[in-house]
Amino acid sequence: MEPAKREATKRWLGISPAVLVIFIFMVIPICIMAVYAFLEANPYGGVRPHFTLDAFIQFFFEYDFDDNLVFNSAYLNIYWRSFVLAFFTTVLCLLIGFPTAYYIAMQPTNKKNMLIFLVTIPFWTNLLIRTFSWILILRDYGVINNILLGMGVIDKPLTLLYTNGAVLIGLVYTYIPFIVLPIYATVEKLDLRLLEAAHDLYANRRQLMSKIILPLTAPGIIAGGILVFIPSLGAFIAPNLLGGGKKLMIGSLIQLQFASSRNWPFGSAAALFLMAAVLIAMMIYLLGPARKTDLGENAG
Amino acid sequence: MKKIAILAVSLFLVTTLCFGNALAEENLFIYSWTDYTSPEMLKKFEKETGIKVTLDTFDTNESLLAKLKAGGGGYDIVVPSHNFIPIFVDEGLLMEINAPELKGYENIMSKYKSPPWDPGNKYSIPWQTGTTSFSINTDVYKGDIDTYKIMFDPPPELQGKIAMFGSADEVIGMALIYLGFDQCNQSSDEMKKVMDLLMAQKPYVKVYNSDGILERLLSGDVALHMNWNGYALRVRNENPAIKYAYPKEGVMSWMDNLAVPKDAQNKENAIKFLEFMMQPENAGIQSNFARYANGIEGSAEFMDDELKAAPEINVPSNVNLIFSLACPEKSIKLYDKVWTKLKQ
Amino acid sequence: MTNQTIAAPSSKSVNSRSASRKFFKIGRFPGFGLTTLLFFLFLYIPIFILVIFSFNSGRSATIWDGFGLNWYAKAFNNDDIQRAAINSAIIALIATTIATILATLASLVLARSRKFKGQNISYSILMMPLIVPEIVTAVATLSFFSFVGLNLGIGNVIIAHTVFCIPFAFMPIRARLQGMDSTLEQAAMDLYANEWKAFRYVTFPLLMPGIISGAMLAFIISIDDFIITLMVSQAGSTTLPLYIYGMVRMGITPEINVVSSVMLFMSIIFVSLSYLIGRKK
Numbered sequence: 001m002e003p004a005k006r007e008a009t010k011r012w013l014g015i016s017p018a019v020l021v022i023f024i025f026m027v028i029p030i031c032i033m034a035v036y037a038f039l040e041a042n043p044y045g046g047v048r049p050h051f052t053l054d055a056f057i058q059f060f061f062e063y064d065f066d067d068n069l070v071f072n073s074a075y076l077n078i079y080w081r082s083f084v085l086a087f088f089t090t091v092l093c094l095l096i097g098f099p100t101a102y103y104i105a106m107q108p109t110n111k112k113n114m115l116i117f118l119v120t121i122p123f124w125t126n127l128l129i130r131t132f133s134w135i136l137i138l139r140d141y142g143v144i145n146n147i148l149l150g151m152g153v154i155d156k157p158l159t160l161l162y163t164n165g166a167v168l169i170g171l172v173y174t175y176i177p178f179i180v181l182p183i184y185a186t187v188e189k190l191d192l193r194l195l196e197a198a199h200d201l202y203a204n205r206r207q208l209m210s211k212i213i214l215p216l217t218a219p220g221i222i223a224g225g226i227l228v229f230i231p232s233l234g235a236f237i238a239p240n241l242l243g244g245g246k247k248l249m250i251g252s253l254i255q256l257q258f259a260s261s262r263n264w265p266f267g268s269a270a271a272l273f274l275m276a277a278v279l280i281a282m283m284i285y286l287l288g289p290a291r292k293t294d295l296g297e298n299a300g
Numbered sequence: 301m302k303k304i305a306i307l308a309v310s311l312f313l314v315t316t317l318c319f320g321n322a323l324a325e326e327n328l329f330i331y332s333w334t335d336y337t338s339p340e341m342l343k344k345f346e347k348e349t350g351i352k353v354t355l356d357t358f359d360t361n362e363s364l365l366a367k368l369k370a371g372g373g374g375y376d377i378v379v380p381s382h383n384f385i386p387i388f389v390d391e392g393l394l395m396e397i398n399a400p401e402l403k404g405y406e407n408i409m410s411k412y413k414s415p416p417w418d419p420g421n422k423y424s425i426p427w428q429t430g431t432t433s434f435s436i437n438t439d440v441y442k443g444d445i446d447t448y449k450i451m452f453d454p455p456p457e458l459q460g461k462i463a464m465f466g467s468a469d470e471v472i473g474m475a476l477i478y479l480g481f482d483q484c485n486q487s488s489d490e491m492k493k494v495m496d497l498l499m500a501q502k503p504y505v506k507v508y509n510s511d512g513i514l515e516r517l518l519s520g521d522v523a524l525h526m527n528w529n530g531y532a533l534r535v536r537n538e539n540p541a542i543k544y545a546y547p548k549e550g551v552m553s554w555m556d557n558l559a560v561p562k563d564a565q566n567k568e569n570a571i572k573f574l575e576f577m578m579q580p581e582n583a584g585i586q587s588n589f590a591r592y593a594n595g596i597e598g599s600a601e602f603m604d605d606e607l608k609a610a611p612e613i614n615v616p617s618n619v620n621l622i623f624s625l626a627c628p629e630k631s632i633k634l635y636d637k638v639w640t641k642l643k644q
Numbered sequence: 645m646t647n648q649t650i651a652a653p654s655s656k657s658v659n660s661r662s663a664s665r666k667f668f669k670i671g672r673f674p675g676f677g678l679t680t681l682l683f684f685l686f687l688y689i690p691i692f693i694l695v696i697f698s699f700n701s702g703r704s705a706t707i708w709d710g711f712g713l714n715w716y717a718k719a720f721n722n723d724d725i726q727r728a729a730i731n732s733a734i735i736a737l738i739a740t741t742i743a744t745i746l747a748t749l750a751s752l753v754l755a756r757s758r759k760f761k762g763q764n765i766s767y768s769i770l771m772m773p774l775i776v777p778e779i780v781t782a783v784a785t786l787s788f789f790s791f792v793g794l795n796l797g798i799g800n801v802i803i804a805h806t807v808f809c810i811p812f813a814f815m816p817i818r819a820r821l822q823g824m825d826s827t828l829e830q831a832a833m834d835l836y837a838n839e840w841k842a843f844r845y846v847t848f849p850l851l852m853p854g855i856i857s858g859a860m861l862a863f864i865i866s867i868d869d870f871i872i873t874l875m876v877s878q879a880g881s882t883t884l885p886l887y888i889y890g891m892v893r894m895g896i897t898p899e900i901n902v903v904s905s906v907m908l909f910m911s912i913i914f915v916s917l918s919y920l921i922g923r924k925k
Contacts, residue, residue, distance in 0.1 A: 011760060014753035018746035018810055019769050025807045026772050029784035043629035044387050045365055062637070065488040074644035096686075099679040106671055110922040116856065117915045118684070122691045123864040124911055125904035126888050129705060129896065132512060133690035136706040139521055143693075161521070162506055173690070176683075177864065181857035182816040188853045189824060195671050205673060219822035223815040226774070227861070234777045245466055245508035248643040255779045255871075259362040260468050261636035264783070271780040278775050329879035334890030335897075339722070355724055356882040357890030363874055366783065371790030374797075374879035514895045518707045531895055534703060590894070 037268035045262045055269035075253070075270070079277065082250040085164075085239075086232040089171040093179045093228045094221065096172070101183035101220075102213075105190070116184060119177050131170055131241050138166050138242070162244035170238030175231060179224030186220030187213075225285065230278055250274055326351040328569040331358060331375040336428075338589030345576050351569045360467075368393040368561055375561055376570040382555040385417040385424055386626045394423040395560045395567065402571065404578030412555070412595040417625060424557035425574055426595035428587070431615065432470060432552040435513075435532045439541045440523035448478035448547045451524055452501050459504040461523040463516055466509045468639035470526065470552070471498070473624060477550045484627035491634040498642050508643075517542055530592040533612040544612045550620040555595065695908065698901035705896050719902040728887040729903050731798065735873075735883060736866040738802050743809035744859040748817055748851070750810075755821035773808040781808065782875035789876060798881040801873055805866045812865050813858035820854025 037055050039047040062072035104115045122130070137143040138160040145157040160166060194216075195208055203211065214221075236251035248256075254274070257267030326349075330337065334357040342353045356375070358364050361384045367373050369391060380388055388394050399405050399421035412426040436445050441458055443450070450458060452475065464471050475497050476483055481490045506522050514535050516522045527535070532544035558577060560570045576582055583594045584602025593613050600608060607613060615621065627635070694705075698716070702709025719725055747770075754767060773781065785804050794800055828850070832842040870885040877886065888900055 008760070011753045014749040015766055018750040018814070019766050021746060022769050022772055022807055022810060025785065025788070025803060026776070026781065027769060029788035030772070030776055030780070032787060033780055033784045041629075043632060044391055045362070045369060065492040067488070074640050077644050096679065096683055099673070099676040100683040102673070103676040103680040110919060113856075113922065114915055114919040116860070117911075119687070120860045120864055121908060121911050121915070122687050124867055124907055125691065125694060126885055126900065127868050127870075128511065128885075128888055129694060129900050129904060130690055132515070132705050132896070133693045135512065135515065136693055137690065139519055141520065143689075173686070176687070178812070178861060181861055182819045185816045185820040185854040185857045186822075189820065189850070190671075192671055208671075209673070216823065219819040220816070223819040226771075227812065227815055230774050240466060240509050241511065244506060246502065246505070246643060248640065251777065253640075254777050256468070256636070256639070258366070258779050258783055259360060260632075261639075262362075262632055263636065267783075268780065271777045274777060275775050331879070332890075333892065333894070334887050335894040336890075339724075354880050356877070356879060357886055358874065359886075359889040359892060367786070367875065370786045370875075373877065374795075376879075510892055512706075512896065514704050515706045518704060534895060538703060538707070538709075 033268045034272060037265050037272055039265050041263045041265050043262060045258075045264065047264055052265075055263075055265040058266055059269060059273060078248050078253055079250060079273070081247060082233050083277070083281070085167065085171065085249070086229050088168060089175060089232045090179075090225050090229045092168065092172045093176050094225065097176055097179035097224065098183055098221070101180045102187050102217075104180075105184050105187035112188075116181070119180050123177055127174065127237055128241075130173070131237055134166070134170055134173065134242060135161060138169070161242065162246075164243065167239050167243040170242040171232050171235055174235065174238060175228040178227035178231070179221075182223040182227065183217060183220040186217040190216055222286065226282065229281070229285075233274065233278065326569060327566055328353045328377065328573055329375045329566070330355050330377045330379075330573075331364065331373070332377075332379040333357060333359075336379070336590055338586045340589065341582055341585045344582065344585065345573060348576070349569075349572055351566075351572065353573075365391075365393075371563070374563075374565060376564040376566045377573055378559055378561055379427065379556050380424075380559060382415065382417045382426075382557060383624055383626050385557060385559070388559065389418070389423055393562055395562050395564060396422055397424075397560055397571065397574065398422060399425045399574070402578070403575045407578050407580055407583075407596050407598065409595050409597050415555070416623070417555075418557070424559040425578065427556050427558045427577065428590060428592040428594050429553065429555040430529045430592045431546075431621065432474070432526070432528055432554065433532075433545050433547060435517055435525050435527040435535050435542050435544055437517065437520075437523040437539075437542050445543060445545045446547050447545075448474065448549050451526075452478050452497055454501075454504050454524070458524055460506055461521075462501075462505050463507045463509065463513070463522040463525040464505055465526045466511075468635050469627075471508070472635050472638060473552055474526065477547075477552065477622060480549070483622065483624035484631045485634065486628065486630045488634065491631075491638055495638045495641055498638065502642065514538070529612040530590060533591050533610050536612070546616055546619045548620075550622045551615075553621040553623050555623070691908065694901050695905045697898055698905040700898045700901075703895065703897055705898050705901055715898040715902045719899050719906075722899065724882070725884075725887060725899060725903055728882050728884045729907070731881055732867055732883040732885070735798065735801050735805055735881075736863050739805035739809050739866045740813070740859055740862040742802075742806045743862045744813045744855060746806075747810050747813035747858055747862075748855055751814055751818040751821055752847075755818055755824075770814055771811055774811040778871045782872040785872065786875040795878070797878050800876050800878055801881050801883070804872050804876045805869065808869070808872065809862035809866050813862040816857035816861065817851065817854040820851060820857075824850065 036047050038051055038053065040050040040052050040054070042048050059075050060072065061069050062074075064070050104112055104119075107115060135142070139145075140157040140159070140161070142161070144160060145154075148154045149157065190213065194212055198208055198212055234251040234254075236249055236255065239245065239247070239249045240252065250270070254267050254270050257263045257270065328351050330353060332355065337355055342355070345351070346353055358367070361381050364378060364380060365384060365387060368378065368388065405421070405425075408426060412429075414420050415426065418424045434451060436450070438445065440461065441450065441455065443455070451462060454462060472494060473483055475494045476485055479490070479493060479497065481487075481494070485491055485494070507516065513525050513527055513531060517525050517535050518538055527544065529544055535542050536544065558574055560567065564570055577586070578596060580596050580598035581602050583596035583599035587594050587599060588602075588604050588607060591607065591613070697705050697708070699711050699713065700709055701712025701714055750766070750770060754763065789800055794803075796803070829842050829846050832846045833839070837845070868885060870889055873883050874886055874889075877883070884903065888896065891897070
């Protein structure tokens with residue numbers, strides 16, 4: 001028996017089902033879409049088989065109403081805005097999600113399992129009506145304003161709905177379980193004897209957190225960060241319903257191209273730009289603070 | 301214990317999957333908007349014909365187009381709006397049904413027979429029709445409501461209390477009507493004026509969205525909301541002060557039609573359904589549920605009194621109804637440009 | 645590297661209960677409990693409102709009009725909405741199960757074995773469904789399905805869901821595996837447990853929290869998906885989100901709140917039961 005060969009076979013058996021499924025049903029179709037980006041748009045949706053770079057040009061330049069080709073920052077603005085929003089969503093999710101995941105993981109097994117279920121149950125309902133609930137809470141004579149008015153804290157309602165804050169709340173609400181669960185999965189395996197040992201060596205709470213807990217749970221934080229950041233880039237229900245839909249986000253922009261604007265090539269090109277931007281952002285993220293832990297593991 | 305549970309669940313799933321569709325006899329698959337098709341009418345159809353109806357739902361004409369283009373999905377009846385019919389026909393997605401040869405064709409109102417979007421009713425029959433204008437809270441604004449001026453150039457009491465739809469073509473279409481320009485406009489100059497108008501209006505707009513119209517109007521979040529007439533009727537039922545406007549500049553109209561996709565599996569049943577739908581009684585039942593008017597002569601007899609009297613449904617005779625058609629490529633591009641600029 | 649040598653996979657299974665109690669205190673941080681409490685309030689206040697409005701007698705999902713059970717009556721008589729809810733549940737259950745199994749296998753390989761050729765590319769492929777915008781996936785998948793002539797009804801939806809559920813299941817499992825050593829597994833094998841037994845009785849239980857987390861994320865991603873489902877669904881496979889988003893022309897009614905509430909009640913009963921059963925043990 002050749003152990004190396006056996007090892008390779010095992011590896012292949014383990015990884016190929018998932019990779020193959022995604023490859024066949026995702027990578028191949030997406031390659032077709034990538035080709036679309038280089039073709040002409042069919043006015044009724046779809047493409048015509050003529051090579052053109054129009055879609056990529058359109059991303060940076062436009063013909064103004066007088067037919068001159070000028071630089072156009074509209075799409076870059078939309079991308080920048082979405083990235084900023086996704087970034088703040090991720091940070092907020094992390095600030096709320098980490099302590100929660102940590103606290104839950106420190107409970108006795110049975111309680112822990114129940115709490116972790118309770119984290120996800122709200123998300124079995126539909127996103128649209130969950131967002132409707134937030135409208136009710138945030139609007140001018142909604143729950144929050146009525147409470148504050150009733151207590152006499154304010155004398156006229158605060159504008160909460162249709163603001164950036166409202167969008168942020170909506171996004172955090174949508175994506176928070178995606179950070180709590182991966183962090184929980186890593187905190188749960190944290191060896192408390194390590195903390196005990198460090199404590200004996202007079203480490204304070206802060207040191208425990210920064211020297212032991214955070215490095216050891218970094219894989220969960222990274223995983224959760226990715227699971228929140230990328231989907232919130234493409235979100236459009238919260239921006240449209242809670243933000244008033246006055247500004248386009250990447251999600252609605254790309255959606256629009258496949259719907260009423262019927263410009264599939266530009267939709268594909270915009271998606272390619274998004275994917276490239278996400279990859280760059282992920283590289284920066286992965287090569288940042290988390291790198292040390294990752295390397296440590298691979299070396300070990 | 302755990303194993304038994306897993307076994308039970310998988311057994312249940314397998315059986316539902318196997319028998320869910322296998323037992324069906326004669327089938328009809330309809331693809332429409334949610335809550336848009338009267339369950340009572342469908343039950344009547346099932347009873348009369350013994351055909352089992354399955355109703356699936358979509359959200360926009362664009363989704364329907366994309367789906368049929370990619371090869372259908374196995375539907376026998378689809379409900380495209382009038383401006384999409386020529387596109388569907390051009391793309392070869394619909395089956396010829398030659399409606400004039402069908403039983404009950406004579407019941408279709410003469411104004412909807414052989415409409416511009418489907419000459420000779422070769423591919424479709426008219427189903428439900430409505431208008432797009434706006435609902436306005438007359439407690440907030442006391443003046444004349446029948447003009448788009450209060451929406452695009454709002455008086456102080458309406459500023460910041462305006463909601464527009466979330467879709468480019470409907471918002472731009474309405475701006476074109478207000479400015480007196482043609483629909484599906486291909487003129488850069490005129491579209492530039494549309495953009496200036498929408499940009500000037502934007503600070504007074506609270507939200508661009510087509511979901512939750514009733515909620516925003518009733519809660520007082522907004523006082524003026526772009527709306528469809530059937531939906532406006534539901535809003536007025538909850539608050540009589542919120543009225544539906546018939547602006548003198550003209551009102552956008554639409555007609556949703558019944559058509560049969562090219563690759564329909566149950567063509568005969570689809571034809572039966574079309575013939576069934578052209579009977580005044582059935583059309584009346586349908587309108588009672590959806591609260592939209594239909595294109596069948598004599599169906600009013602079977603409608604309830606509230607619907608017969610509703611100003612939202614009965615368009616005043618002096619109103620200029622505009623049925624826009626499918627737009628050419630150039631105007632689609634201009635629409636997209638205006639919309640992106642507006643919301644960049 | 646320190647973690648590799650010291651980290652014991654699970655404090656509960658190794659330590660005695662009283663010992664771990666003592667360590668709890670050290671692992672505690674001020675404010676974490678309060679954050680958790682606020683977190684659950686944040687999570688459940690909108691849900692509470694949603695449930696209240698299922699008892700609304702008026703047409704609106706957010707304007708209170710008096711108490712009434714009329715929407716319950718309507719929902720229980722509405723075959724379409726029930727069929728949509730059942731479709732959603734079936735699709736989510738099957739897609740979650742398959743995706744979680746595939747993700748577990750893949751993460752075991754990716755996190756455990758030494759660097760091998762194709763590791764990075766495999767990892768990138770697994771992340772792909774996450775990175776591609778949903779509408780692009782939807783249109784691409786639809787074109788692909790119709791190109792190869794895939795006509796499995798609800799099966800088409802299940803395949804599409806399985807694909808985009810994989811990364812959501814994969815991430816927590818992989819995070820769990822990272823830094824988890826294989827010494828225990830090795831020890832078991834040294835004690836003549838075969839590989840399968842070592843996996844079944846050692847690795848798998850250690851991996852469980854990751855698998856549960858991953859499965860639950862996959863489930864909520866699947867049950868709420870709209871765009872991809874809209875595109876790939878065929879006649880007879882309308883799901884709850886499709887039903888809800890199709891209501892644009894008529895407005896969303898509390899009927900949706902009713903269906904959501906019923907699903908919530910069922911899941912909460914299920915969770916409490918398993919909690920009580922677990923406590924007795």
